[in-house]
């Protein structure tokens with residue numbers, strides 16, 4: 001495969017394919033495993049992820065790349081094959097989360113800043129040798145209007161860090177996924193999400209230009225425009241699609257390599273229905289696909305529940321969600337297809 005950044009980015013958003021975000025840090029995967037009653041150990045994390053990466057139907061047809069956590073990119077399958085080789089054999093591209101997580105932003109209660117720039121140049125060189133051809137950095141923007149969250153300082157600092165990360169990735173021959181996640185956890189309405197996402201994306205692209213990042217060799221991983229979970233409102237797919245595309249037309253350059261959404265706590269079916277509605281009102285200047293963590297993994301996690309005997313059922317559950325999101329990335333999904341599973 002071509003090593004040019006724009007070719008890697010194009011392959012990441014190839015028609016009907018999307019990314020599997022399997023980059024949960026140790027704390028997050030423990031929380032997921034707690035729900036299914038599985039102890040989180042290096043071996044159980046390996047078994048779980050190996051199950052997904054060996055789901056050849058899902059991986060070969062619907063998954064363009066996998067975002068890994070540091071532990072996973074170094075891990076070998078039970079038979080000794082590096083997990084990275086299993087991913088590559090399926091035709092998917094290995095990627096790596098390189099941020100060190102969101103930490104409280106000093107002086108701005110409620111805001112966070114994502115850390116991880118120190119030593120990043122050296123870490124990227126190591127990850128390249130291990131096979132990673134794209135990376136991910138997630139900035140977290142919470143909304144609590146009454147408390148003045150997010151502050152302009154938080155948005156500015158996070159956008160600046162994303163741009164420094166993206167420039168270092170490109171220097172290393174790695175496509176940066178830039179992820180400025182405006183959280184859907186708050187009580188805000190959909191228009192507040194739209195306004196804060198607009199400020200965030202405007203600042204992000206200003207910083208990316210200033211850092212001389214080549215936009216064609218980047219992928220944006222954004223939130224959709226939605227009402228907050230605590231608002232008690234569920235935005236309809238038509239409303240989400242209309243406001244999300246309006247936002248992107250106003251803020252996201254057509255030059256970027258593509259857009260791969262996070263699911264952000266939507267239900268599996270909402271994440272699919274909203275992606276489908278977004279693509280159904282195309283054509284758009286960019287490819288729009290999925291880079292889902294929870295919305296691809298919740299079903300297979302439950303089906304697996306830590307038992308080798310459940311591997312086939314878990315792989316089928318993963319293939320189903322990947323198939324539904326494949327159709328949504330093409331604007332061809334229908335709710336009846338969920339029942340047909």
Ligand code: 5MM
Pocket residue numbers: 021022023024025026027028029067101138181262263264265291292293294295
């Ligand atoms: C897979 O989850 C990633 C976050 O892990 P940590 O919080 O442990 O660092 C996350 O960045 C993920 O890649 C994106 O948010 C998309 O995941 P969702 O679940 O929102 O689709």
